[in-house]
Every structure is written in C-alpha cells, then in structure tokens.
Amino acid sequence: MNTQRSRRGFLTIVCTWATLSLVGVNGSLIWAQEEKAEDTYRYNPAGKRDPFLSPFSAAPEQMTPEEAKTPLQRFELGQLKLVGVIWEANEPKALIEDSGGLGYIATRGTPIGAKGGVIKAIEPKRVVVEEYQTDFYGKRQVQERELQLFVADSAQEGKTKKVK
Incomplete structure (x- = not known):
C-alpha cells in the first residue's frame, strides 16, 4: 500500500x-x-504637426530665392504701389511700381508679392491680390488684399488693405 x-x-x-x-x-x-x-x-509622423514645437515659433512658408521668378515676387505688397491702370477692351493691365521706382506691367494671373500672391482682378482704381497664409493649425488660408491707385495728392501712398 x-x-x-x-x-x-x-x-x-x-x-x-x-x-x-x-x-x-x-x-x-x-x-x-x-x-x-x-x-x-x-509611428509615422508624415502629415502631422510636431506637438513639441510651439505654433508661434514656426516660420511662415515663404518662397525660396530660386522660386522667385519675377521681380514683383521679390517685394512685399506694402512695398509696391499701383500707379496706373491701362484699360483695354480685351484685358486690363496694371502699372505697378516698386520701392526703387521701377515700373512693371501686370495682368490678371501675374504672381506678385513674397507670400505667393496672384493678381485676381484689375479694376479702374484698384488691383485685388489673392495671397496665401498659414494659420495656427498649419492650413493654408486664402486672403484677399488690394493695391489702391496711387494719387500724388493722396496721403495713402501705395497702402494696401484687406478686402472684406
């Protein structure tokens, strides 16, 4: 057992x-x-913003010097002034002067400004420019600005303002 x-x-x-x-x-x-x-x-961070970077320190997207192909793209809109409009039957043209006194003839669709703006419309006393800005979330926002016709007696000397 x-x-x-x-x-x-x-x-x-x-x-x-x-x-x-x-x-x-x-x-x-x-x-x-x-x-x-x-x-x-x-983890694939492609297409996502870095959560450790401050959104205020991010530099705005600007064109590199090799991308700036026209002389009008070298200047900010505040440095340019509209000195004349050539009103033709087919297509109006704008005479734009830079801060150095050089004049340029521009039509609708001409790239203008250092922020990648494009001339959207040419009217008798103003030129409407469509610019792109990056917002707080990193998305590109379209902003319309205008160049008002420069008049020698006017105190507005080539000022730009936002279109509402």
Missing part, C-alpha cells in the same frame, strides 16, 4: 512538473509572440 501511495505521489509530482514545464514553454512562446507583435508597429 505504501508503495502504491509513493508511486501515485511520484506520478503526481512528475505529471505536475511536466505540465508546468510545458505551460511555461508555451507561456514564454506566447509572451515572445506578443512582444514581437508590439515591435512591428511604427
């Missing part, structure tokens, strides 16, 4: 040890597979 108990006890111990060792092996394999699955995920 003692031998049967000792055999049962011995078999119980052996079976328990074998079961625990197999579970331990499978458990470690499962753990290794979970770890491998976690390692395969990679």
Whole structure:
C-alpha cells in the first residue's frame, strides 16, 4: 500500500512538473509572440504637426530665392504701389511700381508679392491680390488684399488693405 501511495505521489509530482514545464514553454512562446507583435508597429509622423514645437515659433512658408521668378515676387505688397491702370477692351493691365521706382506691367494671373500672391482682378482704381497664409493649425488660408491707385495728392501712398 505504501508503495502504491509513493508511486501515485511520484506520478503526481512528475505529471505536475511536466505540465508546468510545458505551460511555461508555451507561456514564454506566447509572451515572445506578443512582444514581437508590439515591435512591428511604427509611428509615422508624415502629415502631422510636431506637438513639441510651439505654433508661434514656426516660420511662415515663404518662397525660396530660386522660386522667385519675377521681380514683383521679390517685394512685399506694402512695398509696391499701383500707379496706373491701362484699360483695354480685351484685358486690363496694371502699372505697378516698386520701392526703387521701377515700373512693371501686370495682368490678371501675374504672381506678385513674397507670400505667393496672384493678381485676381484689375479694376479702374484698384488691383485685388489673392495671397496665401498659414494659420495656427498649419492650413493654408486664402486672403484677399488690394493695391489702391496711387494719387500724388493722396496721403495713402501705395497702402494696401484687406478686402472684406
């Protein structure tokens, strides 16, 4: 009877040890597979703004010097003044003068200004320019500004203002 108990006890111990060792092996394999699955995920920051950069320190997008192809793109709109409008039947033209006194003839669609603006409309006393600005969230916003006709007696000397 003692031998049967000792055999049962011995078999119980052996079976328990074998079961625990197999579970331990499978458990470690499962753990290794979970770890491998976690390692395969990679964060892709493309198209997302950096959360650690201050939105106030971000420099506005400006054209690089090699992109500025026309002389009118080298100046800010505040440095340019509208000195005349040539009203033709087909297409009106604007005479725009820079701060150095050089004049340029521009038509609708001409790139103007350092912020990538484009002349949207030419009217008898003003030119409407469409500029692009980057807002707080990094999206490009369209902003319309106008160059008013410069008159020698006027105190407005080439000032620009926002169109409402």
